[in-house]
Amino acid sequence: MTTPQERYVQAGDYRVRILEAGQGEPVLFLHGAMGAGIWTEGIARLAEQFRVLLPDHPGFGPSPLPEWLRGMDDMVFHYLDFLDAVDIREPVYLAGASFGGWIAAEFAAFHPERVKKLVLIDAAGLRIPSVPMPDIFRLPPQNILPLVFHDLSKAMALMPKDFGPDTIIQMFHDRSAFARLSWNPYLHNPKLPRRLHRATMPTLLIWGQQDQLIPPAYAEEYKRLLPSATIAYIDQCGHDPTIEQPEEFARIAGEFLRETRI
Amino acid sequence: MQSYFFHLMPWTDYPDDFDEKYESSWVTFPNTFYDPIKGADLYNRYLDELEYADTLGYDGICVNEHHQNAYGLMPSPNVIAGMLARRTKNAKIAILGNGLPLRANPLRIAEEIAMLDVVTRGRIISGFVRGIGCEYLSLDINPTFSREMFYEAHDLITRAWTEPGPFEFLGKHYQYRYVNVWPRPYTKPHPPIWLPSAGSSETIEFAAQHRYPYVSVFTPVDNVKRLLNAYRTCAREQFGYEPDPVQLGYAPGMYVSDDEQRAKEEAAAHAEFFRAKAFKIPPHFLIPPGYVTENSLRGFLAAGLGQGGPLGDAIAGTPKTVIERLIADYEFLGGFGYIIAGAGPGNATHEQTVKHMTLFQTEVMPTLKKYHAQKTAR
Numbered sequence: 001m002t003t004p005q006e007r008y009v010q011a012g013d014y015r016v017r018i019l020e021a022g023q024g025e026p027v028l029f030l031h032g033a034m035g036a037g038i039w040t041e042g043i044a045r046l047a048e049q050f051r052v053l054l055p056d057h058p059g060f061g062p063s064p065l066p067e068w069l070r071g072m073d074d075m076v077f078h079y080l081d082f083l084d085a086v087d088i089r090e091p092v093y094l095a096g097a098s099f100g101g102w103i104a105a106e107f108a109a110f111h112p113e114r115v116k117k118l119v120l121i122d123a124a125g126l127r128i129p130s131v132p133m134p135d136i137f138r139l140p141p142q143n144i145l146p147l148v149f150h151d152l153s154k155a156m157a158l159m160p161k162d163f164g165p166d167t168i169i170q171m172f173h174d175r176s177a178f179a180r181l182s183w184n185p186y187l188h189n190p191k192l193p194r195r196l197h198r199a200t201m202p203t204l205l206i207w208g209q210q211d212q213l214i215p216p217a218y219a220e221e222y223k224r225l226l227p228s229a230t231i232a233y234i235d236q237c238g239h240d241p242t243i244e245q246p247e248e249f250a251r252i253a254g255e256f257l258r259e260t261r262i
Numbered sequence: 263m264q265s266y267f268f269h270l271m272p273w274t275d276y277p278d279d280f281d282e283k284y285e286s287s288w289v290t291f292p293n294t295f296y297d298p299i300k301g302a303d304l305y306n307r308y309l310d311e312l313e314y315a316d317t318l319g320y321d322g323i324c325v326n327e328h329h330q331n332a333y334g335l336m337p338s339p340n341v342i343a344g345m346l347a348r349r350t351k352n353a354k355i356a357i358l359g360n361g362l363p364l365r366a367n368p369l370r371i372a373e374e375i376a377m378l379d380v381v382t383r384g385r386i387i388s389g390f391v392r393g394i395g396c397e398y399l400s401l402d403i404n405p406t407f408s409r410e411m412f413y414e415a416h417d418l419i420t421r422a423w424t425e426p427g428p429f430e431f432l433g434k435h436y437q438y439r440y441v442n443v444w445p446r447p448y449t450k451p452h453p454p455i456w457l458p459s460a461g462s463s464e465t466i467e468f469a470a471q472h473r474y475p476y477v478s479v480f481t482p483v484d485n486v487k488r489l490l491n492a493y494r495t496c497a498r499e500q501f502g503y504e505p506d507p508v509q510l511g512y513a514p515g516m517y518v519s520d521d522e523q524r525a526k527e528e529a530a531a532h533a534e535f536f537r538a539k540a541f542k543i544p545p546h547f548l549i550p551p552g553y554v555t556e557n558s559l560r561g562f563l564a565a566g567l568g569q570g571g572p573l574g575d576a577i578a579g580t581p582k583t584v585i586e587r588l589i590a591d592y593e594f595l596g597g598f599g600y601i602i603a604g605a606g607p608g609n610a611t612h613e614q615t616v617k618h619m620t621l622f623q624t625e626v627m628p629t630l631k632k633y634h635a636q637k638t639a640r
Contacts, residue, residue, distance in 0.1 A: 137550060178551065
């Protein structure tokens with residue numbers, strides 16, 4: 001399994017931490033709300049096949065919440081700066097999980113010419129009125145975990161060893177950056193559905209069959225709105241396939257990205 | 263030394279299974295438990311009590327703003343202040359306060375406060391608050407913008423009150439081509455602004471900078487001391503002045519009655535109701551993401567957030583006991599210029615509330631005023 005290198009790049013006026021490992025074509029992986037700096041087993045396995053870059057979103061991990069980050073469009077512009085900063089000029093493989101999947105979908109709709117293929121993993125961004133998403137901002141952590149993980153033992157392995165002030169404040173920091181873009185409208189952009197038809201690149205929707213946070217109906221909705229999307233469900237899997245089913249995730253994502261026939 | 267009478271206007275009837283079944287009396291506690299028939303009685307009783315405080319000679323009566331909860335039924339403090347404006351004669355009406363980030367159009371606050379100030383010929387105190395964390399869930403306002411919106415709305419409102427209109431206002435959250443508030447406030451340059459707060463260091467600094475009276479509500483006296491000292495230090499070291507006592511308030515949990523033992527028992531029952539029912543708020547409701555700075559969160563964690571009831575050390579007893587304790591607190595806190603006596607918090611009856619507020623104003627306050635006058639005369 002790969003071990004990532006940590007480095008910092010200057011994207012526009014903002015300094016970004018990246019974890020990076022692997023060889024070959026680059027995959028820009030956009031992490032979920034609690035995934036900054038977490039090199040999950042699924043990401044590690046993907047990095048056995050590709051050069052994977054895992055940057056922290058602005059305001060996550062050690063990065064301060066920038067004053068300019070006020071909406072999803074700011075995030076999209078940030079990732080244009082980021083791609084320049086890491087000198088990726090050609091269309092890139094773009095993957096995003098959960099909150100990162102939402103960013104990836106927005107980026108792909110705004111700049112389809114910069115995305116070679118798109119992988120959305122249990123992505124936020126849409127809202128189906130008849131399929132509610134639990135409000136994770138009003139639930140205590142112990143009630144969120146069963147929504148995220150099908151197998152809670154996987155969650156326990158990732159828990160911080162101590163819940164001292166530094167851990168609580170770091171979690172608060174990341175949740176604050178997450179809330180900045182996700183509070184209202186909650187976890188979605190009402191404008192996104194009308195825009196997604198611009199994202200014409202081949203797209204794979206990887207979804208945990210037992211995701212209770214963003215249920216599989218959202219995979220179907222993305223498929224309906226995106227011109228070239230297919231769905232791969234993973235069974236025995238909740239909201240984060242890169243943690244719960246890492247091998248299966250890396251196999252499915254790898255095959256899709258390597259596949260030349262469209 | 264000025265006295266203020268604060269009403270929370272609580273809902274008093276909770277279902278028997280509230281403790282087990284409901285996580286909070288805020289945000290998600292179903293409004294089917296609100297009975298408008300009983301609500302009519304309660305509103306009118308509470309308004310009677312506030313009006314009676316004016317008759318008793320309190321320097322001010324206080325109302326506040328909270329949303330979608332059973333804790334306090336004043337989603338619009340300005341509406342309540344409007345009801346009181348012409349039914350009271352002398353007391354200041356302290357609105358503690360309007361939740362600035364909670365109003366999509368804060369110019370409405372400038373207008374409403376100016377209206378009240380003109381009608382009452384300058385009896386309005388305009389508190390500005392951010393609202394507690396729950397408000398951001400209940401009204402779906404992004405808490406990560408709360409502080410920014412607060413400062414910006416504050417600047418907008420104070421400029422709207424003091425600068426000739428029309429003028430343009432260009433902010434991040436609020437933009438106006440024509441700020442031109444009619445009526446202009448009666449009080450010059452504008453109604454006094456107070457900053458009630460839960461104790462964040464940034465709010466203390468902001469209050470000290472503008473010389474706004476500061477008060478921390480329902481805070482144990484040890485923390486009040488820390489906060490008032492922070493204000494004094496900030497005023498001295500950052501802004502180069504010595505705060506006047508009128509800038510520093512004290513709002514302890516307090517309950518006065520005519521029998522020592524009964525006062526303590528009744529106060530304990532009210533405090534328990536407050537702790538277990540009205541102020542049952544889990545931490546993730548109280549501090550949503552981005553609502554406080556990480557610096558303040560570190561302070562709250564160090565101070566033991568969520569540990570101990572806010573009324574745990576409520577001052578309860580006969581006027582004699584309460585005077586002794588308040589004088590001790592006065593010395594401990596290095597003085598204060600005004601005191602806020604709450605209506606018996608939680609489920610105090612009308613009779614209990616009237617007794618408490620009467621004894622406080624007629625028997626406790628004269629001694630406290632005299633003591634303060636002696637201390638400040640030296």
